[in-house]
Amino acid sequence: MNVHVEAELEEDGRWIGAVPELPGVLVYADSREAAVNGALALALRALADRAEHGDAVALPLTVALVA
Numbered sequence: 528m529n530v531h532v533e534a535e536l537e538e539d540g541r542w543i544g545a546v547p548e549l550p551g552v553l554v555y556a557d558s559r560e561a562a563v564n565g566a567l568a569l570a571l572r573a574l575a576d577r578a579e580h581g582d583a584v585a586l587p588l589t590v591a592l593v594a
Contacts, residue, residue, distance in 0.1 A: 529589045530574075532566045534559045546570040 542559050544566030546552040554565035578584045
């Protein structure tokens with residue numbers, strides 16, 4: 528599974544971090560770094576929750592940060 532963290536500056540000045548491969552993994556933050564780190568942390572939590580509950584998690588896992 529490939530996980531891409533995307534960061535984008537919103538019109539209101541907030542940064543949004545998202546992982547398109549994992550619906551619902553979306554974080555708002557005051558900086559790009561905080562948005563990327565928050566989205567990555569949330570993605571890992573979502574994957575851990577899936578694994579814990581017996582849902583398939585494709586391995587190997589690749590993480591990429593997209594500007």
